[in-house]
Amino acid sequence: MESVEEEIPRIGVFVCHCGINIGGVVDVPGVVEYAKSLPNVVYAEDNLYTCSSDGISRIKESIAKYNLTRVIVASCTPRTHEPLFRAACEEAGLNRYLFEMANIRDQCSWPHMHEPEKATEKAKDLVKMAVAKASLLKPLDEPEIDVAASTLVIGGGISGMTAALCLANQGFKVYIVEKEPELGGTVKKLNKLYPTLVNANEGLSKIVEAVKAHRNIEVLTSSVAKQVMGFIGNFEAVVQIGNGQNENLAVGTIIVATGANVFQPVGMYGFGEYHNVVTQLQLETLIKDSKLEKTERVVMIQCVGSREEEGRTYCSRVCCMTALKNAILIKESHPETDVCILYRDLQTYGGHYEDYRRMAQDMGVKFIKYILEKPPTVAPLQDRSLCVSVYHALLGEQIDLKTDLLVLSTPLIQHEDAKDLSRMLKVPLGPDGFFFEAHVKLRPVDFATDGIYVCGTAHSPKDTAESISQAFGVASRAAIPMATKRLRTEAITAIVNEKLCSGCGTCVKICPYSAIVKNEKGVAKVTDVLCKGCGTCGASCPEKAIIMRHFADEQIIAQALAAIGRELA
Amino acid sequence: MQASLDLAARGFKVYLVEKSPSIGGRMVQLDKTFPTMDCSICIVAPKMIDCLRSPNIRLLTYSEVQEVSGTAGNFTVKILKKPRFVDEERCTGCGVCAQHCPVEVPNEFDMNLGVRKAIYIPLPQAVPLKYTIDMENCLQCGLCQRVCGAEAIDFDQQPETISLNVGAVIVATGFELFDPATRTEYGYGRFRNVLISLEFERMLSASGPIGGHIMRFSDGRIPRRIAFIQCVGSRSLKGGVSFCSSACCMYATKESILIREHEPECEVYIFYNDLKVFGKGFQDFVARAEDEWGVKYVRSLPGEVIEDHKTGDLTLWYEDTTENVTESLGADLVVLCPALIPRASNKELAGILGLELDEYGFFKSKDPQFAPVDTNVSGVLICGYCQGPKDIPESVAQASAAAARAAETLMMASEGAH
Helix, strand or coil: CHHHHHCCCCEEEEEECCCCCCCCCCCHHHHHHHHHCCCCEEEEEEECCCCCHHHHHHHHHHHHHCCCCEEEEEECCHHHHHHHHHHHHHHCCCCHHHEEEEECHHHHHCCCCCCHHHHHHHHHHHHHHHHHHHCCCCCCCCCEEECCCEEEEECCCHHHHHHHHHHHHCCCEEEEECCCCCCCHHHHHCCEECCCCEEHHHHHHHHHHHHHHCCCEEEECCCEEEEEEEECCEEEEEEECCCCCEEEEEECEEEECCCCEECCCCCCCCECCECCEEEHHHHHHHHHCCCCCCCCEEEEECCCCCCCCCCCCCCCCCHHHHHHHHHHHHHHHCCCCEEEEEECCCCCCCCCHHHHHHHHHHCCCEEEECCCCCCCEEEECCCCCEEEEEEECCCCEEEEEEECEEEECCCEECCCCHHHHHHHHCCCECCCCCECCCECCCECCECCCCCEEECHHHCCCCCHHHHHHHHHHHHHHHHHHHHHCEEECCCCCEEECCCCCCCCCHHHHHCCCCCEEECCCCCEEECCCCCCCCCHHHHHCCCCCEEECCCCHHHHHHHHHHHCCCCCC | CHHHHHHHHCCCCEEEEECCCCCCCCHHHCCEECCCCEEHHHHHHHHHHHHHHCCCEEEEECEEEEEEEEECCEEEEEEEECCCCECCCCCCCCCHHHHHCCCEEECHHHCCCCEEECEECCCCCCCCCCCEECCCCCCCCCHHHHHCCCCCECCCCCCEEEEEEECCEEECCCEEECCHHHCHHHCECCECCEEEHHHHHHHHCCCCCCCCCCCCCCCCCCCCEEEEEEEECCCCCCCCCCCCCCCHHHHHHHHHHHHHHHCCCCEEEEEECCCCCCCCCHHHHHHHHHHCCCCEEEECCCCEEEECCCCCCEEEEEEECCCCEEEEEEECEEEEEECEEECCCHHHHHHHHCCCECCCCCECCCECCCECCECCCCCEEECHHHHCCCCHHHHHHHHHHHHHHHHHHHHHHHHHHC
């Protein structure tokens, strides 16, 4: 490896016609001739398609024949083709990072198709830049690490248990850490589930039993994770178990399934002041325990403490359907009770929920849309009932509803202690307080940090079926590194020059993968296996103490100077 | 793709069957995705490439499932590989053939707003990057054959039947669009300046047929006011489907912001019934559209759209249910958000696989609450929109879910075999 650095580089350049995509615009043979004149270039040729099997063989043969120590392909785009050419180098015995690509199609022949002469000049410049950088390339390794085939699931609710069972069935060892004395989470508190109205606890208890009986699952109730160190494949967790003692667990992956709390609307619409103002969850409990007294009217107000202008701006997703469900259940047992739902926008999305609303409507549930500018108000009446006054937008007038029971639909909110967990695992919380995934669209259950995943209402409000879907999803994601057992990590990582580092901590804060810590000497230290080589730290280091492998300052500067016709001093 | 990638990453062999010439699905047609406003193709293309490059995934594009027999752990699947009339092994995707092909037909990928040749790839980022001859429109002039340096054109190519033995089957067939022309009151198909949202996405796309310029088809003018109409054929008991498509409120909001970005002078109105803001970050996104971009939301579904035949200008009549008044609004362009509905072909596929469909035509979950990706047939899993309305992140998460359940099936089957 050392020898490559010391020897004078021997560069081979392969310029691709890409059929007519490049060749129809750029003078490819001209670029080849030009490449031959550049420093350290010992060989250059053109190919109709460098990516064809013929082209790949040409690269491999040339590496052997001309003893090439660097390879450049000037062609389409690294996005699709860099892995292929890197693999070709490796197969010919050259370190894959001694390959460099010049993008003369996507960034040259395509955008400049009407200016062939200028495009040819640009293609030459791009090749010259690649040559300048290639001379300074260094071989890199992709270190391999072992991955323990075990998972720590934090949270023993429906999401955590579903993920645990799925992984355990595949032969992985699973530890469930649950802070409450019993498994079950929020679903345990529910009565029936919409839209099928199945008994929540029947479904739940089957899962709890399966979890308890599974030989691959160890359940730790009344327990909390106190400390988590390490990285993917090699996490070490300290869990304080029920009896106050600590247990150390070594796991390969971690799943956050801590669920959510229900917001208590103290001081809103007379909650806490009048005895007959309850939350939707309290109503659910009353119905479940058959303690709901017969009343003339029940009024429900949606979006209490959610979709606010500031603070809890989000919609809590499950409240409209929960209100509908409880309204239907009230109507089923007491058809004469008048049920009014005051709502802003009904969240009856998906396959069956809209028909569920129609069913409620057919049963006589009344829907009154209120507008944010004129929210409902509550006043006590002498007979201890309440008067809910609301501006009925459709009628255009204020109406009064005398009611014996006022139900407030409040949002799911993040647990208080989520902040501690977020710090411990070095995974972020979003502006809404919920755990923040790696990518909103395409990585919905991964964290940016490898080996840690999120599912259920810890991620955002969602119902049982949605939580279960996500929990199975998490099981798949966590199984990937555990099934492969070994992991090739990123070669292009950051290195800290300890002599230059002032210990300011900018990189520690800015690293999206939590790959940098301050070590005992007070200087930045990169954990290679966590680093993704994004370069954010290198760009922000005020002391220029961070070097990005493969994108070192001298490499980039050489490339830039080549573009303007100068050489590295 | 996500289900395939998850399974392939952990060592299972995956056959990815796609009936069109390229994988990618619907997301590749979109311009941007909210809330990050990532370019859609830019974030999907790497996944497409990953599918292509994975040694454990075999792509069977331009192929359809014909027959399935057997049980969990041991299914026999017959696949019909339709002839591309281009040898996939030889074709390098250079595009010389298409350049010479004299036949131009509307490009389905661009919602027929642009044209393609009779020998074509649906999109520049097609995976695999292999051309296909559309025989319905091909003149068989042989020009492509003459210019193809790779000698890949094969007019004699025959349909091929491939038989596979697999342990599990995942169904992820997505959705199709409700035909908005059946809602005659909105004039789609009659008025040139009435579009549907997916057409509008292609219009917005910088790599689309119009280069990302917003314009009216009647006169090429930049519109000064655009109105979106939600729930065209959805949440409807008359002409359409009863359910909510779950994605329209948010993509309309996204498209509105993009309009304001492209053409700050253009006003945007969204006509809706209930604003569906139930997902993560949705409400904040709507607030951003309203406060930062001046998008106007009107709680009303217009009764009809009228066209001035001379100018192509449109007028929407609606009852504002918040203000309780009947009003009209002039608009240069109207974008309809049609219901996203289960594919009609689900019925056939359900028959092949022995699956049940629900009352809407979606594949039915074994248990809607506790086993959402399982079906009545053990070892056959479902995910994405074909299981019920959902957005991209939900589809991606559910794809992983189906992969996990498939993995369970496969591992249990191999345990049983030992």
